[in-house]
Amino acid sequence: EVQLVESGGGLVQPGGSLRLSCAASGFTFSSYSMNWVRQAPGKGLEWVSYISSSSSTIYYTDSVKGRFTISRDNAKNALYLQLNSLRDEDTAVYYCAKCGFDVYFDYWGQGSLVTVSS
């Protein structure tokens, strides 16, 4: 059974940093691209970042470029998102999501809430 479990969310002040982790199990992690998708309170879904299976290709949505960094450790079956220079508008539930054969998301974690507030 595929499982994705996020951790690392919490309350942080504007300008602060946080690191999200996603522990993957139940599939060959090193063979699949992975993503982070977020959802602000009461709002829709927003794709944030993509990383290919070997980390050779990485994409970010424009609003987080230069502030967020996606990475993975295939030996540990783990996906990460480093969030720096956080803004109020980054407040959201952050989901770890596995790619299917293309960049759609066939499995999702339960989400990790990041709240940016002073």
Place this chain on the structure above:
Amino acid sequence: DIQMTQSPSTLSASVGDRVTITCRASQSINTWLAWYQQKPGKAPKLLIYKASTLESGVPSRFSGSGSGTEFTLTISSLQPDDCATYYCQQHKSYSYTFGQGTKLEIK
């Protein structure tokens, strides 16, 4: 970036009704479109990818169609468990944009 627009934003229907949700892309995405169902407090669930391919385990009352810029998600006979918000997402190219969502309510 490719923009995705769903209609309607909210929809109210009765059990047994045939329900259709539309998603339009700002440029052609061929058939690179996915549909998701999200219930309150839960992660989204993949229903359909590549416009019409049903994900394993998804009930056959769900179907998808379309190509180019116009797509539809159809529920052939609405069930109480289908009360949720539905999102389309283009998987043709970077920015992998979602539609704004359609909230489906049961009358």
